Each structure stands twice: as structure tokens, then as C-alpha cells.
Amino acid sequence: MSARSLALALLCAGQLMVILDGTIVNVALPAIQEDLGFTPATLGWVVNAYLIPFAGLLLLSGRLGDLLGRKRVFVAGLALFTAASALCGLAQTPETLLAARFLQGVGGAVTSSVTLAMVVTLFPELPARVRAIGVYSFVQSAGGTLGLLLGGVLTQGLGWHWIFFVNVPVGMAVTVLAQRTLVAEPGTARRRTTDAPGAVLVTAALMLAVYAIVTAELALGIGALVVLVAFVVRQARIADPLVPLRMFRNRTVAGALGTHALLISGIFSFQFFAVLYMRKVLGFDEVGTGLGVVPVPLLIGVMSLGVAPKVIARFGPRGVLLAGLALVASGLGLLGTVSADGAYVSDVFPATVPLGIGFGLVMPALAGLAMSGATEEDSGLASGMFNTVQQVGASLGLAVLSSLAVSRTAGLLADGTPAAEALTDGYRLAFRVSSGAVLAALAVAALVLRDGSRTPVTAGGR
Known part of the structure; x- marks a missing residue:
């Protein structure tokens, strides 16, 4: 393995840990509640205590990477994330777990904020960069779904503590190897303060x-x-x-971020509502639910690692992005037809195919477009912005879609509709709105983005 390939593997391993941790805990929530005594009202904070600092610190962390050196920021964030993971696994009270999850979120933000910028800097030549972004995009897009499977297996087989303990040896190894392998780069901004x-x-x-x-x-x-x-x-x-406003005047950056926000607000519903549908309507257990979503990361891997770099080189990122968004919208639209007496093979699996293929095409194209408009000086900030949009879009989308689904279900239950039918109708509504959000992303990409608009933002001005 070449030095650059090893560096890419380490960067993606660190990013994968952070992405997995955003979803791996979801399957373990009932076990955590029973063991530590969380109330139904406070259980959600096991997720939120991680999400809030993660989303809040991405922009600042990305800028600090530009100022202080991205290797330094990446290694420090990964070390904090690993230590916090150990504290999560050792937690014996709700308060201890929430505090450790907050620290995990801080470490995850610091690590994740500079990863894409380091990948882009590591591969300056276009063909190699497209392939490297494909690897990064696979980690980004498939990691959350893989977390659902891994969370189910670990919780059911070893106990919920191991969803956190599994990070410790991996994180220690990646931290040590990253310190030795990644090339130290000086801060690229014009001054050493912020x-x-x-x-x-x-x-x-x-x-x-x-x-x-x-x-x-x-x-x-x-x-x-x-x-x-x-x-x-x-x-x-x-x-x-801290954040030069000139970056938002760049058509490529603004269009890519807007497309990303709408896409993530829609696609995140698959990880959430498809799991609920399989658990509460189809009656799957934790492992069965994890296996049910496996086709999506498998197809994402095939597309983002093998197919996307070739088709992007042939047709350009914009064309590939538009085709991928259309596939994602169609997959969510299929899920909008699930039935209360349905089956996995007829109701869920057909949707996983366009979702996996489409998302595997979309993310490499979108990440490449988002970074193509940034200068070397601002690439850490652009990376942080890309990830910030992802976290805030997921949070906002899930909040809106959950409210819609819960409201629809509650209204049907009040009218005497059987529980399975009421739940399913709520999920159908969420999937249809999600498909609409992705169609809106398609419209933004079609109207704003251009393959030729790759000129980086100039360093001058604000």
C-alpha cells in the first residue's frame, strides 16, 4: 500500500468511527434505558447529547484546521473521541453517559471537520481525487446504515456497552498511525489567531x-x-x-450546499422510518432490522468506489448528481407505498436498490463540487461547512418528518384505525415528503450548478 493510500485509509477509518456512532446507538436505546434507568423523556438525550456539540462545532473546527494545521486537529479530535468512547462504555449512570456522549460529539466534530479537506489536499490530481472522494463518500453515506447493523449485533450479542468499547482499540490504532503517517502541514491562513x-x-x-x-x-x-x-x-x-462571506457568493459552493441540505433532510428518513416500519409493523428484531438495510450500503459501496469515479470522469459531476438524485427520490417514493400487511421483499427491498445506487452516485459528485469552489486556504472551512449542512439538515428533516408522521398516526388512532395501519400511514407520509425534498434538491442542482463552474473562490474580499 502506498503512503497516500494508507493516509486515505486512516482518514476514512477515523471518519467511519464518527459516522457509525451517530446511528449505532439507536438500536441500543431500549437496552440502555433498561440498564441505566433513563425515563422515556430523557432517553432521546443519549442521541442529542452527541448531536448538538457535533453540529455546533464543525464550522469552528474546520477553520481551526486551516489555522493550526489539519493533521494536528484531526489527531486531537480522534484522541478525544476515543477517550470519550471508553467513558461511554464504562458509564453506570445516565448523567455519566450523557456527559461522555457530549465529549464524543466534540471529538467527532473536530475529527470530521477537516477530513474531506485532507482527502482533497492529499490527491491534487483530478482522476485520483475523484476516486479518493468516492471512498470518502462511501464512508459518509454507508456508515450510518452500517451502524444500524453493527449496533444490533453488538447489543444483542455482547451488550450495549460494546457499541462504545469497539471504538477504543480502533481509535487508538488509527490515532497512533495517523500521527506517524499523515504529513504535517502548517496552517494555511494568514494569521495564527482566529x-x-x-x-x-x-x-x-x-x-x-x-x-x-x-x-x-x-x-x-x-x-x-x-x-x-x-x-x-x-x-x-x-x-x-472566521467565515468569509465571499464563499457563499460562489455559485458552486452555494448550490452544492443547498442541494446537500435538501438531500440529507430527505434521505435521513430512510434510516429512521424504514427501521421503525420493519420493527413495529413487520416485527423484525434488532439483527433482522440491520440486515434489512444492508442492501443500501452494499450498493453505495459498489457505486461510490467502482462506478461513480468512472461516470463522473465521463459525464461530469453535475450530470451524475442529477441522475443520482432522481434515483434517490424514486426510492423514497416507493417507500411511500408501504402497506400495513406488507412484506420486506415487496415493500422495502425494491426501494433499497434505487436508494443505494442513487446515493452512491450523488455523494462523490456532490462532495467534489462542494470542495471545487474552495481555495487551499479555505478548504478546511469548506469541509466543515459541508458536514455542518449534513448534520443540521438531518436534524431539521427528522424533526419535521417525525412531527408529520406522529401527527398523522395520532389522528388515525383517535378515529379508531388499527395501530399497524395508523403507524404505516404516518411512515408513508414521511417518505412522500422526503421524496419531495429530494426532488427540490434536484431542482436546485439543475438550476444552480454547472460542470464548468469550478473556479475556486478567490482569496480576496470577505
Whole structure:
């Protein structure tokens, strides 16, 4: 294995740990509740305690990677994530687990924020970069689904503690090898300090926004918006901003981020509602549910690792992106027809094929477009922005879709509809809205993005 291939493997291994941890805990929640005594009202914070710092710190961490050196930031984040994973596995009380999950979220944000930028820097020549982004995209898109399978196997076979303990040896090995293998790069920004007030504002705005989403608190959402406006005003006025607003004037960057936000807000419903449908309507156990989603990561792997680099080189990223988005929307549309007396083979599996193929095409094309508009100086920030959009889009999409599904189900139950039919109708509504969100992403990509608009954002201006 060449030095660059080893470096790519280490970067993707670290990213895979972070992505897996976002979903691996979902299957284990009932066991955690029973063992540690979480109430139904507080159990959701096992997920939220990780999600809020993760989403809130991505932008700041990406900028720190530009300022301090991305290898340094990546290794520090991975070490913190690994240590926090051990604390999660050792937790004996709800409070201890939530505190450790918060630290995991911090470490995950620091690690993930610079990974894509390091991949792009590692492979400057276009053909190799497309292949490397395909590997990264497979980790990004398939990791969450793989987490559902691994979470079921570990929880059912060894106990919930092992969904966290499994990170420790892997994280230690990757941290040591990354320290020895990755090339140390100096900070690429023009100064060694950062916009501290801006950093506080954007971190507070993102954390408040995600907290408002997961708790459905309107006042917090308004507060997040106010803080975000204050941050934007500051960035427009200072000479050396944390997030140069010129990046949003670039058609490629803005279009890719908008497409990504709509795509993720829709596609995340598959991981959530398809699992619920298989568990609560079809009666699958944890392992069966994990196996039920396996076709999606398998197809994503085939497409993003083998097919996507070739078709992107042949037809350009925009054309591949549009085709992939159409496939994803059709897969979600198929799930919008599931029935209460259905079966996996007829109701779920047919949708996994266009979902896996489409997402395996979309993510390499989209990641490449998002990074193509950034300069070397801002690539860490662009990487952080790409991941921030993913986390906030997933949170917002899930909050909206869950509310719609729960409301539809509750109304049907009140009218005397059998539980299975009421649940299924709620899931159908969520999938149909998800398909609409992906169609909106397709419209944005078609209208805004161009294969020829690859000129990076200039370093001058704000």
C-alpha cells in the first residue's frame, strides 16, 4: 500500500468511527434505558447529547484546521473521541453517559471537520481525487446504515456497552498511525489567531439551532436566528472573518450546499422510518432490522468506489448528481407505498436498490463540487461547512418528518384505525415528503450548478 493510500485509509477509518456512532446507538436505546434507568423523556438525550456539540462545532473546527494545521486537529479530535468512547462504555449512570456522549460529539466534530479537506489536499490530481472522494463518500453515506447493523449485533450479542468499547482499540490504532503517517502541514491562513467573538457566535447559533430542532422549542429557534444574524453582520464588517462571506457568493459552493441540505433532510428518513416500519409493523428484531438495510450500503459501496469515479470522469459531476438524485427520490417514493400487511421483499427491498445506487452516485459528485469552489486556504472551512449542512439538515428533516408522521398516526388512532395501519400511514407520509425534498434538491442542482463552474473562490474580499 502506498503512503497516500494508507493516509486515505486512516482518514476514512477515523471518519467511519464518527459516522457509525451517530446511528449505532439507536438500536441500543431500549437496552440502555433498561440498564441505566433513563425515563422515556430523557432517553432521546443519549442521541442529542452527541448531536448538538457535533453540529455546533464543525464550522469552528474546520477553520481551526486551516489555522493550526489539519493533521494536528484531526489527531486531537480522534484522541478525544476515543477517550470519550471508553467513558461511554464504562458509564453506570445516565448523567455519566450523557456527559461522555457530549465529549464524543466534540471529538467527532473536530475529527470530521477537516477530513474531506485532507482527502482533497492529499490527491491534487483530478482522476485520483475523484476516486479518493468516492471512498470518502462511501464512508459518509454507508456508515450510518452500517451502524444500524453493527449496533444490533453488538447489543444483542455482547451488550450495549460494546457499541462504545469497539471504538477504543480502533481509535487508538488509527490515532497512533495517523500521527506517524499523515504529513504535517502548517496552517494555511494568514494569521495564527482566529475571530474569537465570531467563533463564539457561530458555535452558539448552531448549537441553539440544533437544540431548538430536537426539542421543538420555537423561542430557542428565534434565539438561534438572532445570534446567527449577529454573526453574519460581524463577518461582513471585520477585515479577517472566521467565515468569509465571499464563499457563499460562489455559485458552486452555494448550490452544492443547498442541494446537500435538501438531500440529507430527505434521505435521513430512510434510516429512521424504514427501521421503525420493519420493527413495529413487520416485527423484525434488532439483527433482522440491520440486515434489512444492508442492501443500501452494499450498493453505495459498489457505486461510490467502482462506478461513480468512472461516470463522473465521463459525464461530469453535475450530470451524475442529477441522475443520482432522481434515483434517490424514486426510492423514497416507493417507500411511500408501504402497506400495513406488507412484506420486506415487496415493500422495502425494491426501494433499497434505487436508494443505494442513487446515493452512491450523488455523494462523490456532490462532495467534489462542494470542495471545487474552495481555495487551499479555505478548504478546511469548506469541509466543515459541508458536514455542518449534513448534520443540521438531518436534524431539521427528522424533526419535521417525525412531527408529520406522529401527527398523522395520532389522528388515525383517535378515529379508531388499527395501530399497524395508523403507524404505516404516518411512515408513508414521511417518505412522500422526503421524496419531495429530494426532488427540490434536484431542482436546485439543475438550476444552480454547472460542470464548468469550478473556479475556486478567490482569496480576496470577505
